[in-house]
Amino acid sequence: MTHPDIVIIGGGMAGASLGAKLAAHAKVMILEMEDRAGYHATGRSVAFWEESYGGPIVQPLTTLSGPMLATPDPDFHDGSFLSPRGTLHIGRAGDEPLRDTLLNSFAGRVELQTVDPADIVPGLRPGWTLGVMEASCQDINVAALHQAYLRQFRRHGGEIRLATRLEAARSDGTGWLIETREGSVQCGLLINAAGAWADDVAIACCVAPIGITPLRRTVVQISVPDLPSPDMPLIMDLASRFYFKPEGRDRIWLTPHDEEPSPPCDAAPEELAVAQAIARFEEAVDWxxxxxxxxxxxxxxxxxxxxxxxxxxxxxxxxFWFAGQGGFGIQTAPAAAALAAALITGTALPPAVASLDSQAYSPTRFR
Structure with missing residues (x-):
């Protein structure tokens, strides 16, 4: 039996980022059920940092993560994880309330500018007359970020066990005994960073679930031979029916912005969602x-x-819960990990995230 101080369930962006913060202060082990870390949500991200994405309560986490992603410590990563992109939110007649809600929700917090979308998107079809530009949006090098966290975790002495699923765990009031098919692990603190499996992990630990619901998001990579420019902004529908962005010279990443409830699983795209994505894309542009x-x-x-x-x-x-990150867990990872590490170690929030209200994210709101 092994005896780390802390066990983190899940080696995706959540577990890796928090593990990297904690490993310098304690003996930390990550248990990852897959053969490689980051196989699920982390490895399937459309990979952008957008301050308005996720709404006003997520925005502080995203905004505070920006500088840490743009100019990381050289010992952590050489160069920025971000590259310029920008977002153009577009809408049609009737979408004015959605536009106004976007503008009002982030007034004084995110720089947003009303524009004529036809001036920015060649080939935009008639009727798309509403536009809001969010110039701060950037692409994220997700793979590099995840690997940097795992390197830092290991450099500080952290251990990751792949293909090791938590089967059950019980607390004796002073710590946890975790059962896996590969043997038992005893620790003082158990961190649930299991993504779509977060409630399942809680139940296996005899902890009441919170109601973490996995929602499937489909993404399609299509070739677009006449793509005007690979440097065009992310195009996001104000009505949340699609978004797409260039991925290279003649390629688009596209989603119908679907949110289909799903059991925790190795998610696969459904053909209807793929067809909807392409149909909605063709409604927006004539490419x-x-x-x-x-x-x-x-x-x-x-x-x-x-x-x-x-x-x-x-x-x-x-x-400790470190879950429910929705579709914004990667863009908020630096700030979220700093916040959680401070809560776990009982230390003051670092200056970079001192403005965060930890109670806004506390599981006590569900108890």
């Missing part, structure tokens, strides 16, 4: 669509109020 080159799906996991859950469970000593 010629080539072939479907690739399609995939990922699970975005939400708490009932669609706000992340970071904190100790008030009914289960030594059980």
């Amino acid at each position: 010629r669509v080539g072939k479907v080159e690739h399609k995939w799906a990922g699970l975005r996991s939400f708490a009932p109020d669609r706000t992340p859950v970071y904190g100790f469970d008030p009914s289960a000593p030594g059980f």
Whole structure:
């Protein structure tokens, strides 16, 4: 039996980022059920940092993560994880309330500018007359970020066990005994960073679930031979029916913005969602669509109020929630990990995230 101080369930962006923060202060082990870390949501992200994405309660986490992603410590990563993109939110007649809600919700917090979308998108079809530009949006090098966290975790002495699924765990009031098919692990603190499996992990630990719901998101990679420019902004429908962005010279990543409830699983795209994505794309622009080159799906996991859950469970000593990140867990990873690490170690929030209200994300709101 091994005896780390802390066990983190899940080696995706959540578990890796928090593990990297904690490993310098304690003996930390990550248990990852797949053969490689980041196989599910982390490895299937459309990969952008957008301050308005996720709504006003998520925005502080995203905004504070921006500088840490743009100019990381050289010992952590050489160069920025971000590259310029910008977002153009577009809408049609009748979408004015959606536009105004976007503008009002982030007034004084995110720089948004009303524009004529036809001036920015060649080939935009008639009727798309509403536009809001969010120039701060950037692409994220997700793979590099995840690997940087795992390197830092290991450099500080952290251990990751792949293909190791938590089968059950029980608390004796002072710590946890975790059972896996590969043997038992005993620890003082158990961190639930299991993404779509977060509620399943809680149940296996005899902890009341919160109601973390996995929602499937489909993404299609299509060739677009006449793509005006690979540097065009992310195009996001104000009515949340699609978004797409260039991925290279003649290629688009496209989603119908679907949110289909799903059990925790290795998510696969459904043909109806793929067809909807292409149809909605063709409603927006007159660019010629080539072939479907690739399609995939990922699970975005939400708490009932669609706000992340970071904190100790008030009914289960030594059980810490780091879950419910929805589709914004990657763009908020630096700030979220710094917040959670401070809560776990009982230290003051670092200056970079000192303005965060930890109670807004606490699991006590569900108890």
